[in-house]
Amino acid sequence: MNWNRRIQALAGTVALAMATGFPVAAQVPPTGPGIPGNPVSPSQIGDTSAIAREAQGWLADLIKINTSNPPGNEQIAAMYLLGVLAKDGIKAEILDMTPGRSAVVARLRSAAVANPSKALLLVAHLDTVPVEKGRWTVDPFGAVIIDGYLYGRGAIDDKGMLAANLAAFISLKRSMARLNRDVIFLATDDEEGGGDASIRMLIAKHWDKFAAGFAINEGGNVFLKNGKVQYAGVQADEKVACNIAVIARGTSGHASQPTKDNPVTHLAAALAKIGNYSAPVHFTSIVRRYFEGLAALEDDDIGKWMRSMETTDRGEHAQRVISDASPLWNAMLRDTVAPTVLTAGVANNVIPAEARANLNVRLLPGDSINGVVNDLNKLVNDPQVKLEVQPNAGLASPSSSLESEFYGVISKVVSQEFGGAPALPFQSTWLTDSAQLRLHQVQALGLVPFPLTQDDLKRMHGDDERIPLASFAKGVDVLSKIVVEFAVAH
């Protein structure tokens, strides 16, 4: 532990607090719903509106601490969390990763001797993706409230969940409930970058500090449609990311005398073909159960096609209808390939010797990149164009069980709290820290607990990210109930 760095960081936090006008720690004195000495039951946790209001303040403070990654600078946000937890007598620990970057861990004990295989981890990340400031209508780090929405980078992803985890954790402490398992609060860094400060390294360096059998993290969402919760997608698995370089080579020369082997032309032709590629459909057990559940919630027409996707006579047509209806559904059914970066040329009057593109590939769990490369090579069929799989491909992790007690608890609370809306198992097309946890035998489930519309969900990683305050409060309530139901002895 680097004390110099911690002291510098603390000084930085105080300076920042003075500059922005927010206090270093929580501003509201602890006033919990629990009665000291009495265990709470899920029903006793009762009204969470007071802690939700406090948590809204923490969320606003966290948005004001810019943790855009790169560079992240999560240490300042980590110190802030340390202060909030200390106000409730919780001793948290800062885990320094690389200069300026830290994670935070804190634990509520159930017994003198920890049993990691039973412990529940509440995990969220401190960093955010960057902003294109000019495209926002408000200050992305201002935590501005307009018409019942709190705006700011990270409002949903993932500072919203971080503040909700903090609320569930602190209200559990205040309740003095007898726990049947340890509950661990973990704020990770470098989730959006996945580099040397990320969960992979955190596990390598500090696993004993947060080893757990169960985790709740981001990854799944509560989908709000026509003013009602349609379902909660509980992430139990995720796709695997990797990149392929497409490299076209030819002869460089004077642009006044065009040649047939111009690599720019060859690359463009290859990408046009790749752009039309659609990998074969492959049902994982989670995706099969997702569509079975969703078919009953969609309108008759879509529901009918969802049910027909594995029939011999209409299967192919049904798969096409469902894939065309939603980019999310399309990406849940197959490996996908998206060209993302183009690089070619040195001057307007020079034919370059090389042109390159990057393909971002998302594989279904269990699929191999070689299958995609073979298909694309056949499709491109150009000796001037080569495909090269890039290093640092993601690792496939085992999926979390849909039969575990934890999955059962989440399903039960979701259905109770969202008017009977079901929890459906969800395979995210995006990556989360849960893959690394699952590789370490953690039953990690993903659920950002706030009911959100498609429009609000699209703003994550986009412009004008925002969270409806009513959804935030509801999410705090639901998450608290999940934690109490699973971790409090009753």
Ligand SMILES: [Zn+2]
């Ligand atoms: Zn996230």
